[in-house]
Amino acid sequence: xxxxxxxxxxxxxxxxxxxxxxxxxxxxxxxxxxxxxxxxxxxxxxxxxxxxxxxxxxxxxxxxxxxxxxxxxxxxxxxxxxxxxxxxxxxxxxxxxxxxxxxxxxxxxxxxxxxxxxxxxxxxxxxxxxxxxxxxxxxxxxxxxxxxxxxxxxxxxxxxxxxxxxxxxx
Numbered sequence: 001x002x003x004x005x006x007x008x009x010x011x012x013x014x015x016x017x018x019x020x021x022x023x024x025x026x027x028x029x030x031x032x033x034x035x036x037x038x039x040x041x042x043x044x045x046x047x048x049x050x051x052x053x054x055x056x057x058x059x060x061x062x063x064x065x066x067x068x069x070x071x072x073x074x075x076x077x078x079x080x081x082x083x084x085x086x087x088x089x090x091x092x093x094x095x096x097x098x099x100x101x102x103x104x105x106x107x108x109x110x111x112x113x114x115x116x117x118x119x120x121x122x123x124x125x126x127x128x129x130x131x132x133x134x135x136x137x138x139x140x141x142x143x144x145x146x147x148x149x150x151x152x153x154x155x156x157x158x159x160x161x162x163x164x165x166x167x168x169x170x
Contacts, residue, residue, distance in 0.1 A: 022137075022144035029134035030154045034161045036127045036168050043127035044100045044120050046168050050077065056167035057160050059083075072097035079107075111142045116157075129164075133157055 036043045046052065054060045059081050066076040072094055079090040088110060096104035100120055107114040117132040135153060137143035 018144055021147055022140050025147045026143070027134050027136040028147050028150040028153070029132070030150060032131045032133070032154060032158050032161060034129050034158075034165055035123070036129060036165055037125070038127060038168050039125055040100050040120050040122040040127040043129070043168055044103075047118070047120075047129070047164060048072075048097075048103060052167075056163040058163060059156065059160070061087075066091075069094075111138045112136070112146070113138060129161065131157060131161065 038046075050063050050065065053063055060079050061082040062080045064078040064080065066078055067074075069075045073096060075094045077092040079092055081088040081090060091108040093106045093108075094103070095106050095115075096102055096117075100122075102120070103118040105114075105116045105118075107116070113136045115134050119130045119132075121128040121130070133153070135146060135150075137146045
């Protein structure tokens with residue numbers, strides 16, 4: 001009987017800790033950086049070219065232009081992701097676009113809102129891309145789980161940046 005009480009107490013404590021995660025941690029964020037051995041104008045042009053993004057981003061099957069604005073800021077896209085016979089459509093909006101300097105993207109995907117801020121800095125004949133990413137859950141339960149996947153999200157973004165590096169430098 002004493003063992004049962006200990007197990008139940010342990011499970012209650014774990015449950016309280018899990019559900020308090022959603023109250024304490026509202027979003028997750030991280031930074032990442034990569035150096036591309038190309039000038040900033042070439043790097044930025046390749047990075048923002050919608051027609052080649054599926055060549056270096058392993059997650060994306062295709063990108064559909066929903067609304068392309070003249071200055072790019074405010075443009076909207078649907079990103080189609082095929083994974084295990086399941087199709088997911090992610091809505092992307094360009095929040096900021098400063099040629100050769102900055103690109104800020106807003107993603108609305110299944111229960112998660114993501115904001116990626118890319119800055120491009122020239123360093124000689126190379127370009128440093130710095131990513132500041134943040135994620136926020138749309139629901140409380142997802143908010144309890146989201147902090148435990150921070151490293152997975154960061155890993156996905158770093159794989160994409162490394163794939164872009166390989167694509168840009170070939």
